[in-house]
Amino acid sequence: MKNWDVFGIFLLIRLFSVFFVQTYFVPDEYWQSLEVAHKISFGYGYLTWEWRAGIRSYIYPLIISTFYTILRFFELDDPIFLIYGPRVLQALLSAYSDLCFYQWSGTKKWAVFSIATSWFWFYTGSRTLINSFESALTVIALSQFPWVGRGKDENLKFIWIAGLLSAIRPTAVIIWIPLCIYHLLITKYKIYSLIITRYIPIALIIFALSTLLDSLTHGSLVVTPYEFLKFNIFQDVGSWYGSQPWYWYLSAGFPAVLGIQFVPFIMATLVIIKNKDAHVNELALLGTIVFALTVYSLLPHKEFRFLLPLLPIALHVSSKFLSAWSRKANKLVLWAVAIILFLGNVGPAYYLGFVHQRGTLDVMENLREISFNKPNDTHLLFLMPCHSTPYYSHLHVNVTAKFLTCEPNFNGTSYYIDEADQFYNNPGLWIRTHYPPNGTLPSHIICFDVLKPMISDILSRYKTTHEIAHSSFPSGRVGYNVLINERIGK
Ligand SMILES: *[C@@H]1O[C@H](CO)[C@@H](O)[C@H](O)[C@H]1NC(C)=O
Ligand SMILES: *[C@@H]1O[C@H](CO)[C@@H](O)[C@H](O)[C@H]1NC(C)=O
Ligand SMILES: *[C@@H]1O[C@H](CO)[C@@H](O)[C@H](O)[C@H]1NC(C)=O
Numbered sequence: 001m002k003n004w005d006v007f008g009i010f011l012l013i014r015l016f017s018v019f020f021v022q023t024y025f026v027p028d029e030y031w032q033s034l035e036v037a038h039k040i041s042f043g044y045g046y047l048t049w050e051w052r053a054g055i056r057s058y059i060y061p062l063i064i065s066t067f068y069t070i071l072r073f074f075e076l077d078d079p080i081f082l083i084y085g086p087r088v089l090q091a092l093l094s095a096y097s098d099l100c101f102y103q104w105s106g107t108k109k110w111a112v113f114s115i116a117t118s119w120f121w122f123y124t125g126s127r128t129l130i131n132s133f134e135s136a137l138t139v140i141a142l143s144q145f146p147w148v149g150r151g152k153d154e155n156l157k158f159i160w161i162a163g164l165l166s167a168i169r170p171t172a173v174i175i176w177i178p179l180c181i182y183h184l185l186i187t188k189y190k191i192y193s194l195i196i197t198r199y200i201p202i203a204l205i206i207f208a209l210s211t212l213l214d215s216l217t218h219g220s221l222v223v224t225p226y227e228f229l230k231f232n233i234f235q236d237v238g239s240w241y242g243s244q245p246w247y248w249y250l251s252a253g254f255p256a257v258l259g260i261q262f263v264p265f266i267m268a269t270l271v272i273i274k275n276k277d278a279h280v281n282e283l284a285l286l287g288t289i290v291f292a293l294t295v296y297s298l299l300p301h302k303e304f305r306f307l308l309p310l311l312p313i314a315l316h317v318s319s320k321f322l323s324a325w326s327r328k329a330n331k332l333v334l335w336a337v338a339i340i341l342f343l344g345n346v347g348p349a350y351y352l353g354f355v356h357q358r359g360t361l362d363v364m365e366n367l368r369e370i371s372f373n374k375p376n377d378t379h380l381l382f383l384m385p386c387h388s389t390p391y392y393s394h395l396h397v398n399v400t401a402k403f404l405t406c407e408p409n410f411n412g413t414s415y416y417i418d419e420a421d422q423f424y425n426n427p428g429l430w431i432r433t434h435y436p437p438n439g440t441l442p443s444h445i446i447c448f449d450v451l452k453p454m455i456s457d458i459l460s461r462y463k464t465t466h467e468i469a470h471s472s473f474p475s476g477r478v479g480y481n482v483l484i485n486e487r488i489g490k
Contacts, residue, residue, distance in 0.1 A: 359470025
């Protein structure tokens, strides 16, 4: 297939996902990207503690805020463009990375099939998540990597991308340490001269530029990777946001992210281990996956999205195996396998991308309309777990709004309950404290239906105007529906 044809396929799929995927995945998709960019470009927007403490690189939000500022300059800052524009940009990058994946995999049809049908990449490839950005750039770097047997001049551009990724997200080094070691083992250059003339200068240049950019945006000198390590490793703030058992990535995380492709991946792994000498590059990739999974497993806080950059690596391995297998396979079996793999991905892509957890995004459309119509009389109160919805980036009106925060305990006092827990421990008391009966009440209360009986006191002064489907599997503080309750009278 021609490169342009293949790129066209990828472009269609990624752009389709921008409009098809309408569900809420994780807070960072908005709170660590769009909100920050909105604040930089428009002067209002919510900065979470990570940004006040300076533990995140500004590079990714700055890319989005450059786009926002251009829209603002041409007075095109319609909320629809603010919401979908960055997703289209990410989709373009993802489609380009898919093309790189195809070339890296030796222009095999199975490579097109595997990456194009991967449910998790469809689900995340057009989200404004730093992990999606990282995953796309990782593939672009891997397609440049001087693999054994390439035969061409040794291309070292990948070092720049790996360095950039490590500056943006320090945990990217977990993947790049084994790959760089592999590079040093197979290079045609002298190892020391490679380190001294390439690795170290590139690292220093990127470090200096990213520190400059972060400090200028932050307003004071800040070395974000250092602050990140300080908080996450030494103060163990990461585990504040939940911790899973050590085997979680093996039992749940990795199989779920790969989906049905887990089966060919395991078979490919067995073939590679049996026949090591013929698969040195694949062995290095497997080593990278094992190393990364081991390190991730040792960290208490675990999430599906952290595995995203490992997904194309695993798909590269499995599609190589499928290509080799399909040369000998029966046509009928071949089609059966392709159809099973396809359907196995369509199911989760449809359900998780279109149905499950969409209420907290849909509700923003109604709230935007409410805020636009009466910006001065609107006071939104989100009584839901922290960061359950996007915020100003989806409203694009500077209304008064409040949500329950869940910041970690910074001052090391032994007794600490975050605001969301304080609220849920005693909703009535929290409301009376924050909204005394003689003061003004918020104009709208946004909550899940499960909360309604617990705050019936205050809701007696409200009427429910919208009931928006969210999840068929409510649990704990999350319900079936999201409600908008509007205050009756003044
Ligand atoms: C947004 O609203 C807040 C509170 O009313 C105000 O302090 C702030 O200056 C406003 N920001 C902009 C950019 O309008
Ligand atoms: C903890 O620090 C926050 C600000 O970071 C401050 O508002 C709060 O009063 C402190 N609490 C204690 C118990 O020191
Ligand atoms: C409401 O009443 C409380 C005490 O009951 C008082 O402290 C507060 O200042 C009052 N607020 C207003 C806006 O009158």
